[in-house]
Amino acid sequence: MKGAEGxxxxxxxxxxxxxxxxxxxxxxxxxxxxxxLAPGVSVSRLALDHGVNSNLLRKWIRRYQGVSIRPARQxxxxxxxxxxTVEPEAVPSPIxxxxxxxxxxxxEITMAGVTVHVRGAVDAQSLGTVLxxxxxxx
Numbered sequence: 001m002k003g004a005e006g007x008x009x010x011x012x013x014x015x016x017x018x019x020x021x022x023x024x025x026x027x028x029x030x031x032x033x034x035x036x037l038a039p040g041v042s043v044s045r046l047a048l049d050h051g052v053n054s055n056l057l058r059k060w061i062r063r064y065q066g067v068s069i070r071p072a073r074q075x076x077x078x079x080x081x082x083x084x085t086v087e088p089e090a091v092p093s094p095i096x097x098x099x100x101x102x103x104x105x106x107x108e109i110t111m112a113g114v115t116v117h118v119r120g121a122v123d124a125q126s127l128g129t130v131l132x133x134x135x136x137x138x
Contacts, residue, residue, distance in 0.1 A: 008049065008050060009028050009032050009035070009050060010028075011025055011027065011028050012025065012028035012029070012031075012032060012050060012052075013028070014028070024052075029060050029064075030064065032050060032052070032057065032060070033057070033060050033061050033064040036057060036061055037061065037064075043057055043058060043061070104119045104120045104121075105119070105120065105121070106118060106119040106120070109131070111131065111134050111135070112134050112135065112137060114134055116130065116131075116134070
C-alpha cells in the first residue's frame with residue numbers, strides 16, 4: 001500500500017490492547033520518524049496515512065531528536081537570586097484647598113411652637129403653603 005509520503009512503514013503496530021489501543025514497535029516508530037524528518041514531508045499527512053495521531057508522531061520526533069517533552073528538572077536546590085528592597089520615597093500629596101460653599105440666604109421662622117429653617121431661594125408660594133400648614137395645626 002502506498003500513501004502520499006511513500007510506501008507505508010511495515011510492522012508499525014506490534015499489537016493492540018484489550019481496550020483497542022495500539023502498541024507501536026520501536027523500529028516502526030523510528031522508521032516513521034526518519035521519514036517525517038525528510039525534507040518536504042508533511043508530518044500531518046504522514047501520520048494520517050499511517051493511522052497515527054499527528055501529535056503522537058510529533059512527540060516521537062521530539063523524543064528521537066533528544067528534545068525533552070517536559071522541562072528538565074535540575075538536581076539539587078534551586079538557585080536563588082539576591083533580593084534588594086528599596087524604601088519608597090516619601091512623595092508629598094497635594095493638599096486640596098477646601099473652599100467653603102458660598103453662604104446661602106436663610107431665614108428662621110418660629111410659629112405655633114415650631115421653628116422652620118429655610119435656606120436658599122424659596123418661592124413665595126411654597127413658603128406660603130408651609131406656613132398655612134403650620135397655622136392649621138394650631
